[in-house]
Amino acid sequence: MAKEQGWRARSAFKLMQIDEEFNLLQGVTKAVDLCAAPGSWSQVLSKKLVENQSEGDEAKIVAVDLQAMAPLPGVIQLQGDITKQSTADQIISFFDGEKADIVICDGAPDVTGLHDMDEYIQAQLLLAALNITTHVLRPGGSFVAKIFRGKDITLLYTQLKVFFPKVTCSKPRSSRNSSIEAFIVCQDYTPPKDYVPNMGDPMLDLAPTDAQGRSNRTIVPFIACGDLSGFDSDMTYQLPDTGNDDYIVLAPVQMPITAPYLSAMEKKRKGFFNEQMSKK
Ligand code: SAM
Numbered sequence: 001m002a003k004e005q006g007w008r009a010r011s012a013f014k015l016m017q018i019d020e021e022f023n024l025l026q027g028v029t030k031a032v033d034l035c036a037a038p039g040s041w042s043q044v045l046s047k048k049l050v051e052n053q054s055e056g057d058e059a060k061i062v063a064v065d066l067q068a069m070a071p072l073p074g075v076i077q078l079q080g081d082i083t084k085q086s087t088a089d090q091i092i093s094f095f096d097g098e099k100a101d102i103v104i105c106d107g108a109p110d111v112t113g114l115h116d117m118d119e120y121i122q123a124q125l126l127l128a129a130l131n132i133t134t135h136v137l138r139p140g141g142s143f144v145a146k147i148f149r150g151k152d153i154t155l156l157y158t159q160l161k162v163f164f165p166k167v168t169c170s171k172p173r174s175s176r177n178s179s180i181e182a183f184i185v186c187q188d189y190t191p192p193k194d195y196v197p198n199m200g201d202p203m204l205d206l207a208p209t210d211a212q213g214r215s216n217r218t219i220v221p222f223i224a225c226g227d228l229s230g231f232d233s234d235m236t237y238q239l240p241d242t243g244n245d246d247y248i249v250l251a252p253v254q255m256p257i258t259a260p261y262l263s264a265m266e267k268k269r270k271g272f273f274n275e276q277m278s279k280k
Contacts, residue, residue: 001013002040008043011041015106017174018170018183018185019048019064021170022170024144025102027110029057029132030059030060031045031061031102031104032061032062032100032102032133033064033075033109034132035082035106035108036065036077037068038069039075041106042072042075043072046061048199049061061074062076062094064078065190088197099136101137101138102141102142103132103143104144106147107126108122108125109122110160116150119152123156126145129145131158133189134198139189139190139191140188140189140190141189143189145183146183150230159191160184163188163189163191164186166186166187167184169183170182208253214279240252
């Protein structure tokens with residue numbers, strides 16, 4: 001159906017269904033499509049914003065992707081990485097210093113097939129999208145992004161709630177039921193007081209804050225101490241070779257009151273492990 005209707009990818013239906021539900025594109029004149037190639041979400045933006053623009057209120061759409069994308073009416077393309085400060089700067093300069101009304105991101109890393117790894121990388125890409133969004137979105141604006149609903153998803157929701165009072169997880173009908181893919185719809189961008197966007201250390205800045213707006217994430221200093229040229233506790237050392245057998249191995253200063261291995265030794269004596277082995 002996507003091909004029949006002229007969409008570059010069937011994900012166009014996902015954005016259209018999200019918009020039908022949340023009406024996010026109403027009144028939008030500046031939009032950013034992160035991870036946009038081959039461009040079906042940009043097509044939806046182009047269709048909805050460019051076709052409905054009024055005179056003097058020209059629609060501006062920026063599409064960012066690592067890969068090149070075929071041109072689309074009214075869409076400016078930036079071939080770049082969403083984790084780079086230069087990409088954020090280029091977006092803002094395209095909007096003549098103004099900020100976007102909406103940022104959307106359907107980004108996906110190359111799938112490895114290792115589910116935990118794929119979920120983790122997807123979450124990292126989403127955080128990168130959220131981070132660049134904090135540079136380019138106007139207060140009150142919206143952010144829509146693809147997520148994988150894995151076991152650690154509540155952490156991600158908490159991070160998003162730091163910036164958006166309204167966060168909804170949405171599953172368009174055009175997204176396969178069997179897929180853990182869903183989309184978070186974040187509305188009314190309200191960064192914490194004194195928040196300064198920082199591309200260099202996103203995880204630190206995206207940490208939840210307390211009621212006073214202070215960051216809850218702390219870095220505890222790590223200091224190595226002791227004689228670093230001395231014994232290494234991860235090494236096994238040979239007994240010193242004194243040449244004559246006079247090296248005395250001392251008994252422990254305090255023997256354990258009840259040695260943890262005693263019950264295992266007792267079982268061994270009674271042949272418990274032999275029985276176990278024969279059952280196998
Ligand atoms: N929304 C697109 C559409 O409707 O046609 C499909 C997007 S595709 C599923 C995911 C895209 O994410 C790929 O084109 C990939 O190049 C892009 N991507 C992944 N990591 C990126 C990054 N760090 N910066 C920019 N784009 C990235």
